[in-house]
Amino acid sequence: MTSNRSSATMNAIAAALGVSVATVSNALTGKGRVSSDLASSIKAKAGEMGYVPSQAARALRTGRSGVIGLVLPDLANPLFPQVAQAIEHAAVSAGYGVLIGDSRGETQRQTEAIGRLIERGVDGLIVIPRRGSRIGEVGCPVAVIDSPSTPGNTVSADHRDGGVQMGCHLASLGHRRIILLAHSLSSNVQIDRLDGLQAGLGPQAHCEVLLVEELEARNGSGCKLELATKVLHENFTAVAAIYDILALRALTELQREGVDVPGQVSVSGFDDLAWSSIVSPTLTTLRQDLKTIAELAVDALRRAIEETDTRSMFLDRMTVTGGERVRMELVARQSTARAADIGEKGTGGSDPKSSILRIL
Amino acid sequence: MTSNRSSATMNAIAAALGVSVATVSNALTGKGRVSSDLASSIKAKAGEMGYVPSQAARALRTGRSGVIGLVLPDLANPLFPQVAQAIEHAAVSAGYGVLIGDSRGETQRQTEAIGRLIERGVDGLIVIPRRGSRIGEVGCPVAVIDSPSTPGNTVSADHRDGGVQMGCHLASLGHRRIILLAHSLSSNVQIDRLDGLQAGLGPQAHCEVLLVEELEARNGSGCKLELATKVLHENFTAVAAIYDILALRALTELQREGVDVPGQVSVSGFDDLAWSSIVSPTLTTLRQDLKTIAELAVDALRRAIEETDTRSMFLDRMTVTGGERVRMELVARQSTARAADIGEKGTGGSDPKSSILRIL
DNA sequence: CTGAAAGCGCTTACAG
DNA sequence: CTGAAAGCGCTTACAG
Numbered sequence: 001m002t003s004n005r006s007s008a009t010m011n012a013i014a015a016a017l018g019v020s021v022a023t024v025s026n027a028l029t030g031k032g033r034v035s036s037d038l039a040s041s042i043k044a045k046a047g048e049m050g051y052v053p054s055q056a057a058r059a060l061r062t063g064r065s066g067v068i069g070l071v072l073p074d075l076a077n078p079l080f081p082q083v084a085q086a087i088e089h090a091a092v093s094a095g096y097g098v099l100i101g102d103s104r105g106e107t108q109r110q111t112e113a114i115g116r117l118i119e120r121g122v123d124g125l126i127v128i129p130r131r132g133s134r135i136g137e138v139g140c141p142v143a144v145i146d147s148p149s150t151p152g153n154t155v156s157a158d159h160r161d162g163g164v165q166m167g168c169h170l171a172s173l174g175h176r177r178i179i180l181l182a183h184s185l186s187s188n189v190q191i192d193r194l195d196g197l198q199a200g201l202g203p204q205a206h207c208e209v210l211l212v213e214e215l216e217a218r219n220g221s222g223c224k225l226e227l228a229t230k231v232l233h234e235n236f237t238a239v240a241a242i243y244d245i246l247a248l249r250a251l252t253e254l255q256r257e258g259v260d261v262p263g264q265v266s267v268s269g270f271d272d273l274a275w276s277s278i279v280s281p282t283l284t285t286l287r288q289d290l291k292t293i294a295e296l297a298v299d300a301l302r303r304a305i306e307e308t309d310t311r312s313m314f315l316d317r318m319t320v321t322g323g324e325r326v327r328m329e330l331v332a333r334q335s336t337a338r339a340a341d342i343g344e345k346g347t348g349g350s351d352p353k354s355s356i357l358r359i360l
Numbered sequence: 361m362t363s364n365r366s367s368a369t370m371n372a373i374a375a376a377l378g379v380s381v382a383t384v385s386n387a388l389t390g391k392g393r394v395s396s397d398l399a400s401s402i403k404a405k406a407g408e409m410g411y412v413p414s415q416a417a418r419a420l421r422t423g424r425s426g427v428i429g430l431v432l433p434d435l436a437n438p439l440f441p442q443v444a445q446a447i448e449h450a451a452v453s454a455g456y457g458v459l460i461g462d463s464r465g466e467t468q469r470q471t472e473a474i475g476r477l478i479e480r481g482v483d484g485l486i487v488i489p490r491r492g493s494r495i496g497e498v499g500c501p502v503a504v505i506d507s508p509s510t511p512g513n514t515v516s517a518d519h520r521d522g523g524v525q526m527g528c529h530l531a532s533l534g535h536r537r538i539i540l541l542a543h544s545l546s547s548n549v550q551i552d553r554l555d556g557l558q559a560g561l562g563p564q565a566h567c568e569v570l571l572v573e574e575l576e577a578r579n580g581s582g583c584k585l586e587l588a589t590k591v592l593h594e595n596f597t598a599v600a601a602i603y604d605i606l607a608l609r610a611l612t613e614l615q616r617e618g619v620d621v622p623g624q625v626s627v628s629g630f631d632d633l634a635w636s637s638i639v640s641p642t643l644t645t646l647r648q649d650l651k652t653i654a655e656l657a658v659d660a661l662r663r664a665i666e667e668t669d670t671r672s673m674f675l676d677r678m679t680v681t682g683g684e685r686v687r688m689e690l691v692a693r694q695s696t697a698r699a700a701d702i703g704e705k706g707t708g709g710s711d712p713k714s715s716i717l718r719i720l
Numbered sequence: 721c722t723g724a725a726a727g728c729g730c731t732t733a734c735a736g
Numbered sequence: 737c738t739g740a741a742a743g744c745g746c747t748t749a750c751a752g
Contacts, residue, residue, distance in 0.1 A: 052478070052479050053479070054420065054481070055419075055425075055479070055480050055481045056416050056417075056419035056420040056425060056481055057416075057420050059415075059416035059419075060414065060416040060417050060420050065415075065416060066480075067459070067480070070460075074445075077441075077634070078438060078441075078634055078635070080441065081437075081438075081440065081441040081444075084441075084444075084460070084462075085434075085462050085464065088460055088461075088462045089462070089464070092476065097459050097476070097477075097480045098459065098460050099427070099457050099458065099459055099460075100430075100444070100448055100458050100459075100460050101448075102444075102445050102448045102449070104445065104449070116452065116457070117457075118412070119412050119413070119415070120415055120426075120427070120457045121414070121415045121416055222637060222638065222642070224640075245634070245635055245638065248608075248635055248638070248639060249635075249638045249639065249640065251612070252611070252612065252615065252639040252640040252641075253640040255612065255615035255616060255640075256615060256620075256621075256640045256641060258618075260616075261616075274437070274438055274605070275438070275605055275608055275609075275635075277582060278582065278605065278608070278609045279608060279609065279612040280584075280609065280612040280613040280615075280616045281612075281616060282582070
């Protein structure tokens, strides 16, 4: 059944009330061409009969499905679900349904997913492109969420500014020798963050960029980062990771080697994943304002969709642009706390090391 | 546009070829009532003209949207994305689109989400119910993924057996005093896992169940678990957490207190989240076979949907049952390794403590 | 303010 | 094997 198995149709309502379907339609959609008395009795009847409009019929007639597609590079990646949740919410609030398409990390699947969603009749698409891929013309409006540095980007967190914030934060805590831990330079997001970090730390800071992709190419995936040695022997006092997963990897590895965080070295991440406030020490990170990003994306898409109807059908280039940047929010937690602050956090009290060793 | 803005219709194809739309339809849907010659030339023409079928028209006519709804308790929860990914894949393979509905952790929203998806015309629903909630009659087929102990459950991982596996694993490593770390007993999944753990550990084991929900009710959310004291003073040798997030919390807290994992205490989780193999030490856990679970759920739903057409429309009770259990797979990693094994893992070599201290 | 009618693009008995 | 026709449930000019 296209809708509820036993749902009444407009025809049934019209028959029950002795009016025409046109009037029922006008009353129910609130176009206002019906006397308010009739309108209310129609609405009452509709409720009573359990009327549920047929989206299929409406879509066929109006050419609008009321559904948008969400294309994600990899649903299993920990940040995207939060994005998906935010977009689902924004879309539902705007009256859209959300059809998902997962690229599972492959560019080709991304193209396939887009194709499938379009065939399903979506009115528009929100795409978080796979690293380094670009979205071509697809014949329907597309809002892209990526990095401000990505051409065609519609909206994204201001990753560079986030980096600047974190850089300033670390600099203000006195850090001068910092390891910048990234995965790969093929991602605009990572480049923006690194760039911001360096800018925020300032010229007097000595930074060393560690690329996990390279390390793993040499030593196998899941290899040690050898951070402890570096920290201890080369006097680095902070590890600024480009996203929380890397921070977690660094944090646990350091702890395992007996290095105290934040006593001997501070650790920070990006994105504020669900567990960031649950690990010990809790992780200093930057939170994306996914709610705002989602709302801006959905809104830009909605406008583009509406414009499509108004404008000529020949207009096939439909990429929504705008390039809005949404500010990230610094969340300072224990992993970058100064010794004096650690006690206040309420969980470091009985930590034997953090109260003895520290370098800042 | 319901589909591609400039897509040809069957009418256009029929006109171009001088045949009837009925024939075009029959040829394109492969119902086989058309001569193979004509069929191929119609298909060729369709391809050439860039024909994309209108899902809306098809849905209106057939009463089937070809879309199923996926209702999740909380997309932001780390396990569900993996589930969503698996279901998206299974559904797409079965020819369905997937509309998402997120309950954001509230039972009421769950009901709303179900309603919205039904109004959008989904053919059926896959629901992962919120803890403790039950899905009432909704007027369309529903497959439930939860715990075998949940009434109306269609398919799920065999959480109890997973617990048994982990229990046996720990017992075989010599553990006799184990802390069982759970969040709450209001979840069937957690109860099943705990139950299995205790069964697997056997009667000679001394288990203590620690409920984080209770702890946090007393000491505030994010409070310390005070595991180190317990482990050190009460001679517990293992912490078996009911899911990976709790294991991570335990692991980092223990490490921070200077307790060596697995040297002094083993830690294990459930679910094999993305970061489980990246933390140090890597986490011993149980992997759900989400691919199989998703396929079984989609398949059960598909059968129920097809049955709906065949059977009387009066049949409104449509909950798909079955109660299949899918075996979980134990993934033994460093966090429960015996000392002799740690060197072999290739990353514990330079760990000063794990090679010195151990209790097993 | 209300209604009759056309039509969105398909599929499906039913004839031929 | 092929086609003419009806109809899925809506919305939207157009008349009245």
